[in-house]
Amino acid sequence: MLFLVVIVSASGTDIAADLSHGAGLTHLLQEITILLFALIILSLLIFDNFMKKSQIRQLKEELEAAKNMPVPESVAVLAARQQLSQAIDEQFTEWQLTASERDVGIMLLKGYSLKEIAALRGTADKTIRQQASAIYQKSGTPGRHAFSAWFIEDLL
Known part of the structure; x- marks a missing residue:
């Protein structure tokens, strides 16, 4: 400019x-x-x-707004959310994801697009694509859908 x-x-x-x-x-x-x-x-x-x-x-x-959403009152739902969060964190540790890859991984699981993640993190789209590829490689999943399904498939 x-x-x-x-x-x-x-x-x-x-x-x-x-x-x-x-x-x-x-x-x-x-x-x-x-x-x-x-x-x-x-x-x-x-x-x-x-x-x-x-x-x-x-x-x-x-x-x-998503962070400030009302927390479910159900003890069972709260416990399940906490257990899922803990399981995700443990799996990210097992896959040896970096801090940046963990952030990107969480946003991928929340459903954000790569472009949205780049905007939120203030990084280039290419950087996020590379981090997402590293996540898929480390997790042994072929892509975004399989990565998300890895965590929720058995829950459903």
Whole structure:
């Protein structure tokens, strides 16, 4: 974006200088075209950045809302949730997942997409894909669905 801002300001300055020096119409049209093209691309980048920040904010709000969901009153449900959480943690330890892989693994089990996980963790999509692949390899599962099923198949 900084590069485009430099192009826009330089083009604007150059057009103003060309106008004061009586440059030809063809040259001015070329300069104006470059300026408009740079402005359009800059606008699209700013809009995309705004949309991504909005999406991250929404995902964080959803995550916070999920954390603040009312806890089930049933003792049996609470015990089952605690046992599942403990079983997941123990299995992650057995698979020797790193701290980052554990975080990604939990978010995968919660149903977040790789893109959403990247946004929530503030990392590149490629990094999350690599961590997910490492999780599947260490767990011996072929992919996301098998990874999730590994934990809940017997419960159902």
